[in-house]
Amino acid sequence: MEDSMSKREVMLSAATVTDGDTEGLDQVKVPLSEVLAALHVDADEGLTDDQVQHRLTLFGRNELREKKVNPVLQFLSFMWNPLSWVMEAAAIVAIGVANGCCPDGPPDWEDFLGIIILLLVNATVGFVEEHSAGNAVAALKAALAPTAIVKRGGETKEINASELVPGDLVSIKLGDVIPADCRVLSEIEYKIDQASLTGESLPVTKKKGDTLFSGSTCKQGDGWAVVVATGVNTFFGKAAHLIDATENSGHFQKILGRIGLFCIGYITIWIVLLLAIQYGVQDYLYRGGISNLLVILVGGVPIAMPTVLSVTLAIGAAMLAKKGAIVTRITAVEELAGMEILCSDKTGTLTLNQLTIDKEALLIYGSRSDEEVLVLAARASGVDNPDAIDHAIVSSLPDPTKAREGITVLHLLPFDPVGKRAITSYEDSSGSRWRVAKGAPQVIVEMCERNSGKEKTQSMMEDIAKLGAKGLRALGLCLCKVPEGVEDLGKYEGEWEMIAMLAIFDPPRHDTQETIEKALGLGVPVKMITGDQLAIAIELGRRLGMGGNMYNSKDVFDPVTQNFTSFYDGVPIDTLVAEADGFAGVFPEHKFALVQKLQQMGNTVGMTGDGVNDAPALKVADIGIAVAGATDAARGAADIVLTEPGLSVIIDAIIQARMIFQRMLTYTLYACATTVGIATRFSILVFVYEFNFPPFMVLIFAFCNDLSIMTLSTDRVSNCS
DSSP states (O other), X not given: OOOOOOHHHHHHHTOBOOSSSGGGGGOBSSOHHHHHHHHTOBTTTBBOHHHHHHHHHHHXXXXXXXXXXXXXXXHHHTTOSHHHHHHHHHHHHHHHSXXXXXXTOOBOHHHHHHHHHHHHHHHHHHHHHHHTTOOHHHHHHHHSOSEEEEEETTEEEEEEGGGOOTTOEEEEETTOBOOSEEEEOSSSOEEEEOHHHHOOSSOEEEOTTOEEOTTOEEEEOEEEEEEEEOGGGSHHHHHHHHHHTOOOOOHHHHHHHHHXXXXXXXXHHHHHHHHHHHHHTSOOOHHHHHHHHHHHHHHTSOTTHHHHHHHHHHHHHHHHHHTTEEESSTTHHHHHHTOOEEEEOIIIIIBOSOOEEXXXXXXXXXXXXXXXXXXXXXXXXXXXXXXXXXXXXXXXXXXXGGGSTTEEEEEEEEEETTTTEEEEEEEETTSOEEEEEEEOHHHHHHHTHHHHOHHHHHHHHHHHHXXXXXXXXXXXXXXXXXXXXXXXXXXXXXXXXXXXEEEEEOOBOTTHHHHHHHHHHTTOOEEEEOSSOHHHHHHHHHHHTOOSOEEEHHXXXXXXXXXXXXXXXXXXXXXXXXXXSEEESOOHHHXXXXXXXXXXXXXXXXXXXXXXXXXXXXXXXXXXXXXXXXXXXXXXXXXXXXXXXXXXXXXHHHHHHHHHHHHHHHHXXXXXXXXXXXXXXXXXXXXXXXXXXXXXXXXXHHHHHHHHHGGGGGSOOOOOO
């Protein structure tokens, strides 16, 4: 069968509304029937072999493209900076002229070889450090599902996930990592964990026609889906594309560049004066004068500065590792010391990424105690194969076995997405039979309306709104006694009594608030950037003392172009971004853009995160920090990987980095003062006494000076906060 499908048709089939909130991801524009037609696929038979081969040629393999770097050019790049230019110029002068004042002397091999060796040592240190830093795109690639079960030509087979093409029918079941962007075909309901993609705390429900995103995980369900996007065209692949396109020039390289340019400018002045005075006034021999210029070139530049600073950073990185912070790019140590703003993901970073019952926000209608209410809620929950909410409820009990203690379960109605409730019928130790229900608060309130009355019902509806305004997900709980003689417990609807309104939330880590306070004390404000809802972000910010000046991504990004708007509510967007405490409802490209915007304002920006959706922002940030338990993608994109739970290690790392920076600053000031002194004093000696000095001796002096000064890398410095 000839396959005439075009790229445009696949883009049409994969189209979704992405209007800035995570809910928009589920609202497909194109009906499933049109998707199948555009993909030219039979929903029962799957693609033919000819179609697969054509589409592999058209779209490529279902994998992320790596940006290949020539290792030779990468190594040579470490010899291309202002400090190296002066050293290379000195090497050319050394090999191109004779040593001393003898017109027929041999080339200056000693200086030439010494400078070349030092250049190679510097380049080797830099190359090894960068090569071992890790590749974020490779980590993202490794995170893709390795195999997939597909139906092709009516046959079910297992293939490498990289061989998937748009139109493939793929099996998705419990525990699977979604191998490509798909649309659900089966008449079932999936529970999909896409926290690492969108930052949502709860698994989302996906039905027939909904989109499953590559890189998310199936938590419930078993059925079939049709692939609509592969590789870099997936939602997952966009994060990889942003990382691959990111090129950063660290502050360390910029500092070395500025020092090099200063040295070049300074020694150029003395070289011009030496040339004018030696040959115009003092009648120096050609080679004797050039030899003196070589002394200025070698002595006027802190030749070993890159090596000494790299060694200092490497020793500092080892110290940070003992604090629980593994440095993958050692120059990030210097940048961490100068960090001015810390942006942080919410789910899994500021919070535990574990749903919990907020006992402080528990609303009880009646005289029951907190523990009695939680026990009733646990009785309405599944214990053998609990979902995320059931697990949170049962885990809230001091002893989880109390969920079934003293009762006999007679009937269990699992959560129904249509009825939006779960009901357990049981008999207690006294022989009484009860039905306990939990579910969507509006549904539970309506079940109790006949028994509660309109006034109380209205009050409970207001309670639901208050919890929602705080960003808490409400869960209603009610109880009904079953009279004797009722046989069909599953259908009995009696006088339901409203018991309580439970609040579910993702709690902050135990040390998050203290960490934020300490960061502020060090002059580093923290901004929250999350894919979760704005109300949830504001409530968490309130609990952590971060402030409530937060905005939805739709407030700062154009919904069509996804670029920054110029103003919001009359406030310039730069001012809003600078003064905001956080942003909610963001996608990976939004996090990426927000970090870049803060950098463009002249800030040194750090970013913490744990998921795939954080990886682009971690990569572009001056200091990307992956927290403990982060995904491979986040660790690969980060400059620093935390090995201890919580964020408190960041504070220790900042303090340690500032101590390391103090050592670097001390050395840099000393090295620059020394080289300036050498150039100045030697030039004056030449002008006044027509003094000559062997260049090799200056090189030896520089070597010995820098070797001795390396002890600064382990000295005792006070904390510069």
